[in-house]
Amino acid sequence: MPVNLGAEAQVALKKLEEAKTKEEQIQAIEELLAKMSKHKGTEKLERQLKKRLARLREEVEREKARRAKSAPSFNIKKEGGGQVVLVGLTNSGKSLLLNRLTGADAKVGDYPFTTTFPEVGILDFGGAMIQIVESPPLFDGCAESANGPRLFSLIRNADVVALVVDLSIAPLPQISTLLKELEKQKIYLNKQRPNIQIRKTGEGGIQLIGSSLFKGDTKELLAFLASRRIVNAVVHIKEPVTIEDIKLAMDESASFKPALIIASKGDVPGSARNFKVLRECYDSRFPIYPVSSLTCKGLDELSNALFSSLNIIRVYTKEPGGLMSDKPIVLKKGATVRDVIKRIRPSMLKNFNYAKVYGPSAKYDGEKVGLDHVLMDGDIIQIHVS
Ligand SMILES: Nc1nc2c(ncn2[C@@H]2O[C@H](COP(=O)(O)OP(=O)(O)OP(=O)(O)O)[C@@H](O)[C@H]2O)c(=O)[nH]1
């Protein structure tokens, strides 16, 4: 090392020798380069320092990018054929279940609040990729916690809600807490928006159709409508409703989600009794699937149920005279031949002749069908163009 660097540069050099982190090293090299006197004798050192600086800066940038990518976040981009969110109290077995279903590596712990950010995995259900998201646990009053709003918007955004109920402890208080917390945030499971139609008119006051179905005081209803600036309208009530139902029907912020219950830890002694209690109370409102992530019992049935709950189908294509595609096209239930063509090659719609269908929706293998033919899960379709 040349001795004639200058006093300030010597200090910077000492700093560099003692620097522990990459950031500290960068700072020290920058200081050293700025302070050192430059002459023929320091040229080599200057070159080395600049090279080292560039390498350190690059490493720091790369680490930053990696951290940003893997930083925990509540913003989960939807992927695959549909998204199911696992919602339960802490320790109910969500992480282990997610890992078993998808091969994810979420942390499992026998202590509360192991998962603090959503964990994501993909369940490959015969080529239909189902995104499973573990929500951090719900608890009494969680909406008021720092992550409360993000937690509920995660749930609101999912296609299906799977309540995870721990069978090693009493199930009913768990469900009560989950439903209470969700409904406080206007997330309603396996319920329909009350069936009321309101058509504003220019005049004529409020015209009530189906008024006998309204269970309440009509004056109160008129006052409520007036408070919403609805004074001239046809209000069509199509099912028995209370004033609360009408308020809910008109509440744009309410969301209504399809849901099922996953009864976890079915291997634990006493779980059969808890399962019976759970079924007695909730069987009519929710499909219930008992599982054990420890023994993997019930996981196949559950995967089937998750797929069905998403209302999607898998359709395979087959080139005339060729092989069947090994990856299915995933479509919404009710999709037609037209939807398949739109997905794979819309230009074929113009010279579409017919399609041959093999599988559940065909009356017989190779049935010739048109664009409006409704497909079913597992169909194979061969498109013929003129
Ligand atoms: N016996 C048994 N134990 C289980 C089963 N599933 C999970 N556990 C145990 O239950 C505890 C909690 O499991 P987790 O998967 O971390 O629970 P979680 O719902 O993700 O918990 P949080 O992240 O805190 O919400 C762990 O000790 C697991 O080993 C199961 O099927 N059977």
Ligand SMILES: [Mg+2]
């Ligand atoms: Mg967890």
